Amino acid sequence: MLIRVEIPIDAPGIDALLRRNFDGGGEASLVHALREDGQLTLGLVATDDDGQVMGYVAFSPVSVEGEELQWVGLAPLAVDEAWRGQGIARQLIFEGLDSLNEFGYAAVVALGEPAFYGHLGFETAANYGLRCRWPDTEKAFQVHRLADDALEGVGGQVEYSDHFNRF
Structure with a gap:
């Protein structure tokens, strides 16, 4: 398995993976729209030895109370059913967090299972006055804070791209 930044040739495999993993195709349409509008901060794929996409995670900009703070939202995250239970989602997220940290991003938000994300260092956003x-x-x-001071003096509503409200 190889985890790397997505490239254009991965788009059909990412689309197919998201359509298999989520009902209705909304996540596939979301990623396509984010990519087309240049709002995909980072997309990572996990590929098998033949280059087939078996996992994917996307990160896109978010704001807090309308302010840009170098924060991103993690969504969607998908691993092909045949490959689940092998830690691929965890590896995709950790690789993403490492890359975003290197690029100077301050924090990452996610909407998902608290136990899963808690094991990855995420905390309940409401504890910091975030919703x-x-x-x-x-x-x-x-x-998940990437910068030590990312959550200092910050609170309020976190807004994702308008694309998240369409699908």
Whole structure:
């Protein structure tokens, strides 16, 4: 397995993976729209020995109370069913966090299973006065600081790209 930054030739494999893993194709359309509008900060793929996409994670810009703070949102994350349970999602996220840290990003937010993200160093965002627009997500909305001072004096609503409201 190889984890690397996505390249244009990966797009059909990413699209197929997301359509297999999420009902309705919304996540595939979301990634396509983010990519087309230049709002995909980082996309990583996990490929098998033949170059087939077996996992994917995307990161895109978010703002806090309308302010750009060098934060990104993690979404979507997918691993092909045949490859689950091997730590690929964890490896994709860690590789993404490392790269984003090197690029000077301050924090990453994610909406997902608290136990899973907690094992990766994410914390409940509500503990820092952060929330997202989707109802009943207080426990699932997580934040991971990349910069030591990323959460100091920050609070309020975290806004994802408008594309997240369309699909």
